[in-house]
Amino acid sequence: MKRCDLNARIHQGLRFAACCCFLLLAAATPIVPLAAQPQSPRNYPTNMSLPQTIRGWTLSGPAKRVEPKAIFDYMDGAGEFYLAYRFEYLDVSEYKNPGQSDILVELYWMDSADDAYGLLSGDWGGDSVDLASTPTQASSATVRALYGAGLLRIWSGNLYARVLTYEETDAAKQAVMAIGRAIAAGRPEPEPPHLIQALPQAVGSSFSLRTDRTVYLRSHLVLNSAYFLSSENLLDLGLDCELAAAVYRRNGDGKPPKPVHVLVVRYPGEAEARRALAHFQRIYLSGKPAAAGDRGVVSIEDGWTGFILSGKGLGLVFEAPDEATARLFLDSSKQALDGVERLHER
């Protein structure tokens, strides 16, 4: 399934930026080839050498390696976010330029491209930027990097990168972008996770997917950050699961713009999916005897909620305005779950 039109429009609007990117890349000092690259189980490189100098900024020293066990020493209170995905380790570097703000570079090496995508998907805010160095790469409409107020975030294969200047000046921004291009250069550009690709762009004629609110995740902690469901792990999520949290806005029909929330989960097996549905029904739909079986809708305090089990997949609908809409979303969730299985079988 194609990515949304929104992303394509953003991309088209940034062709000028792409040209600037190319010029900036040419201005950077030669990039040290990727160092001896350890290969992850999926043949992704898990190491790189950053340019020693770039646009007047110089690396202050070798990268500091942060292993999962030590991540709380580096970022107490934020480490859980990265451990909620399949995190391998983090490399931290700093660029300095006398009289200018330092630039922090964080390279989060993940087990899979899906995990790195998940980190970017946690916040689609900022301007989409194209870091591609070749026309072939630039032809993709998929958002791979976002910039805002001095912070560049990149999804590049199994790598998620944050490049941050503490004070955004024109020079610092150009340096941040040049570092970003150096990071992305020559790296794989896979498609978004199958689960994301399988989400319908529209449901019926009234609802459209908000790609800028769609999050890919594996953990209930991240789910609660995207859409709070419960203080406990109600859907039995874990690193062997994947979930797409989607928001569908009502198209302009004069009705209140309350969105419908959809969670599509893929478990390692059918038994896990079934157990998770039972857990959800027992806790979240307690007091609702009609909420039984593999498929159903029920009216609760904030609208209609629905659930559907399909093989190793589970679809959940929240805050639908009426029963018919809830059932419509269940149908679309079923199609998405069937679609993701077909994508995985390719």
Next chain:
Amino acid sequence: MSDDSSSLTRRDFVRGTVGAAVAASLLGNPLESSAGAAPKSYVTLVRNQGALNSGNDVNELVLGEMLTQVLRSVTGKADEVSAWRSLVKSDDIVGLVHTDHLNKTHPELIEAVKRSLKLAGIPEKNIWMVQGSPEKVKQCTALISLPALKAHWLTGIGTVFKNYICFNGSPSSYHDANNAKLGEIWNMPHVKGKTRLILVDALRPLCEKGPQPDPRYMWQYKGLIAGTDPVAVETVCLKIIMEKRQALRGEPWPLSPPPMVVEMADKQYGLGTSKLEEIRIVRTGWMEDALV
């Protein structure tokens, strides 16, 4: 609460089973106070347009004036010396607890507090930096909490109660859903009753994606928020964060996960009030876009 479980669900918030402040945060509703209730707690807000320049550098002179205004407002005393003397004794060992990691407390604020304490007669040797050290806290007879205002992806808000997370010696025990219990630290024997002032650095807060710095969500609020009721101070901080989020997006932007720590600190640990209608905010200085 949901049946056969101690967990809280979204439905509990919609039903109103939990407190108004927390529910409003999750549902993206305005956090409003009801008129007419007698205040139980006072929270001081001081802002000054000159506190930061465009490069986010602190004007120490202005910050010193703001600190004096805070102290006078919180204590009702005429000057900062009298104010401190009403909060701490001259022979106290005063522990300063700042945010030392990810969106740190501005060092200029820490230095201003040190200078002010010394002016009030507290010997320099009795002013300790105690963040991260339960052992030092045990030896302190007074604590001044100096957190920085920020949202937190795991706890909703990561300001007043998160600031003491290291004081039980096992911060990891408050990870995941256990962060709602952070208030219990304030009742531990070596901490209980020692906090004389909570002074929040709101010069440049972070309203989303904390604690990692993200400049898209940081703004120059140029404020100090203070009081002696930690729950009330956190509630006012929460209100400011919520209002800023709504202003940024132009639509309700729920704080998720909901800051259960605020609710628990009030209802379970009895540390103060989370009801905005029971909090009187005493304002001084520049109040444009004060958000509260």
